[in-house]
Amino acid sequence: MSKKTKVEDNNKKNPLGKIALWIVLLTFAVIQIFPLVWLLDFSVASSNEMFTNGLLIWPETFRFDNYVNAFQNGHVGTYLIHSLVINVLAVVCVLLFSVMMAFACSRMHWKLSKAVLGMIMLGMMIPIHATLLPNYVIYDRLHLTDTLFALLIPYVAFSLPQGLFLTVGFMSSIPREIEEAAVIDGCGVFRIVFTIITPMLKSSLVTVSIMTFLNNWNEFMMASTYLSSPKWKTLPFSVLEFTGLYSSNYAVQFAVMALSAAPMIIIYIILNKQITKGVAMGAVKG
Amino acid sequence: MHKTYSNKAVITTLVLPGVLTFVFAILAPICLSVYYGFTDYSGLGAYQFVGIDNYKELFKDSGFWLSVRNSLLLAAGFICIQHPLAILTAVILDRMQGKAEGFFRCVYFLPNVISVAVIAYLWKFIYDPNFGLLNNIIKMFGGEGTTNWLGTGTAIWSVLIVLVWHGFGWGMLIYYTGIKNIDPVLYEAASIDGADNKQIFFRITLPLMKPVIQINVTLAIISALKQMETVYLLTNGGPGNETQFLANYLYKQAFQSFRYGYGNAISVIFVLICICATGLLNIVFPKEKEA
Numbered sequence: 088m089s090k091k092t093k094v095e096d097n098n099k100k101n102p103l104g105k106i107a108l109w110i111v112l113l114t115f116a117v118i119q120i121f122p123l124v125w126l127l128d129f130s131v132a133s134s135n136e137m138f139t140n141g142l143l144i145w146p147e148t149f150r151f152d153n154y155v156n157a158f159q160n161g162h163v164g165t166y167l168i169h170s171l172v173i174n175v176l177a178v179v180c181v182l183l184f185s186v187m188m189a190f191a192c193s194r195m196h197w198k199l200s201k202a203v204l205g206m207i208m209l210g211m212m213i214p215i216h217a218t219l220l221p222n223y224v225i226y227d228r229l230h231l232t233d234t235l236f237a238l239l240i241p242y243v244a245f246s247l248p249q250g251l252f253l254t255v256g257f258m259s260s261i262p263r264e265i266e267e268a269a270v271i272d273g274c275g276v277f278r279i280v281f282t283i284i285t286p287m288l289k290s291s292l293v294t295v296s297i298m299t300f301l302n303n304w305n306e307f308m309m310a311s312t313y314l315s316s317p318k319w320k321t322l323p324f325s326v327l328e329f330t331g332l333y334s335s336n337y338a339v340q341f342a343v344m345a346l347s348a349a350p351m352i353i354i355y356i357i358l359n360k361q362i363t364k365g366v367a368m369g370a371v372k373g
Numbered sequence: 374m375h376k377t378y379s380n381k382a383v384i385t386t387l388v389l390p391g392v393l394t395f396v397f398a399i400l401a402p403i404c405l406s407v408y409y410g411f412t413d414y415s416g417l418g419a420y421q422f423v424g425i426d427n428y429k430e431l432f433k434d435s436g437f438w439l440s441v442r443n444s445l446l447l448a449a450g451f452i453c454i455q456h457p458l459a460i461l462t463a464v465i466l467d468r469m470q471g472k473a474e475g476f477f478r479c480v481y482f483l484p485n486v487i488s489v490a491v492i493a494y495l496w497k498f499i500y501d502p503n504f505g506l507l508n509n510i511i512k513m514f515g516g517e518g519t520t521n522w523l524g525t526g527t528a529i530w531s532v533l534i535v536l537v538w539h540g541f542g543w544g545m546l547i548y549y550t551g552i553k554n555i556d557p558v559l560y561e562a563a564s565i566d567g568a569d570n571k572q573i574f575f576r577i578t579l580p581l582m583k584p585v586i587q588i589n590v591t592l593a594i595i596s597a598l599k600q601m602e603t604v605y606l607l608t609n610g611g612p613g614n615e616t617q618f619l620a621n622y623l624y625k626q627a628f629q630s631f632r633y634g635y636g637n638a639i640s641v642i643f644v645l646i647c648i649c650a651t652g653l654l655n656i657v658f659p660k661e662k663e664a
Contacts, residue, residue, distance in 0.1 A: 108465045115462050116480045125506050126495055137504045184391035191387035196379040203388060210399050212651045214599045216620035217640045220627045221402035244398030247391055276383045305488035308602055323490040344494055348487045355486040359479060367550035370588060
């Protein structure tokens with residue numbers, strides 16, 4: 088608090104300084120947000136209005152039918168559902184596997200616990216894209232391409248190292264006395280993990296969920312390598328496929344881009360605080 | 374207690390799902406990459422073992438070296454341009470209060486939640502020579518505005534701008550959290566001692582942010598090495614290999630030039646480079662206990 092008062096004093100003494108700060112912040116805000124405003128603006132115009140010299144256009148008629156067109160022809164609805172199913176499943180698996188492994192590796196007694204933990208952590212260093220070629224061949228041979236598992240398995244695998252790392256960290260702050268009492272009462276390991284430990288980890292598991300979701304939601308490299316039929320295609324495909332289909336109707340392309348970005352923006356605005364916290368924690372601890 | 378906690382069957386059940394997923398999706402593929410890296414497999418049909426020929430070729434391949442150069446350029450762009458600006462905005466943002474603070478933080482981070490697919494196509498349109506935003510801005514200031522930004526010469530800088538722009542909010546957010554964690558008592562003490570803003574920044578804020586800066590620099594270098602998606606959609610490494618990055622190059626070799634074996638050899642080197650870089654950065658920036 089004292090810092091704030093001090094700064095306020097400074098600002099009162101120096102109104103020019105305050106204006107300068109605002110200008111810097113606003114400049115960066117414009118740089119970050121203007122391309123998105125431009126995107127929205129062009130998405131309600133008609134394609135032949137785009138060849139103007141101005142920065143933004145005020146369309147003669149607002150072409151909201153661009154969005155209808157984009158939604159229908161871009162398969163936005165179907166792909167959105169696929170994305171939701173895959174990502175929710177991935178988050179659930181990452182949470183489950185992380186909690187189970189974290190408990191086994193940091194609480195239970197076995198020789199290889201540190202080795203297993205170390206091996207998974209090594210996964211944080213492995214670049215995702217280095218597995219694209221071999222995984223393509225593996226999934227192709229096992230007939231996993233075009234299935235849900237072609238995306239779910241790598242998404243879980245690549246989010247697991249960070250999830251595990253965070254969970255181990257948080258678990259170490261839970262006192263062991265609670266479990267000891269439970270063991271004496273004859274409580275089994277699974278019950279300890281799921282009814283005692285997991286509820287205590289609640290806020291940290293939110294962080295893990297957010298990180299997993301953010302990392303996988305917009306992924307499309309693996310998706311476009313392992314999927315060729317529309318059966319499980321995810322939201323980024325709406326944009327990827329559309330550019331080929333309507334290469335001259337730019338306005339509709341802008342609309343499909345805006346549409347496919349919308350769900351995550353809405354989630355971000357709703358969960359703003361948690362996401363901010365999650366990103367910061369994930370980075371500092373990861 | 375000890376007996377319950379060393380039950381082998383329970384341990385196996387707890388560990389197995391995670392380990393299996395990891396082995397199946399990460400470890401086994403990398404071993405397979407090592408194997409295919411020694412062959413001349415095209416992706417179809419028969420193949421032969423060619424020993425270390427792929428690796429020999431790789432070290433003479435200009436596309437590979439351009440990829441490495443571009444990763445270094447990108448890392449430099451992150452560290453020299455993105456991060457100082459991110460620290461600057463984070464420090465200023467820290468002095469804002471109430472609604473303004475939340476608003477700016479939200480705006481800065483927003484591009485990060487948008488799919489790379491959207492970002493890449495959006496910037497493709499911004500760079501478009503016919504109706505692109507960038508050329509229109511240049512025209513507004515009286516320039517000619519007919520540059521093909523993704524063409525020879527300018528392409529790599531155009532790509533770097535997109536990447537620096539896209540990651541700005543993420544870096545800013547981490548710095549911002551770092552600054553928020555600094556004890557306000559220190560600022561109070563400093564201002565009682567008569568320190569001005571500049572002194573406070575260089576003597577207190579910056580030194581105390583050292584661990585956060587180290588983390589952010591590490592993340593920046595690693596993500597510069599791993600870059601693929603934006604480049605894949607924006608230029609696919611072109612024109613020529615001017616904007617090539619390792620991940621994109623191995624993908625191109627395997628699926629567009631049908632040199633699957635060679636692509637895997639690049640994969641192996643790619644993994645090694647990432648592991649070495651992480652290891653090296655951990656030595657340069659030893660983890661402090663209170664990060």
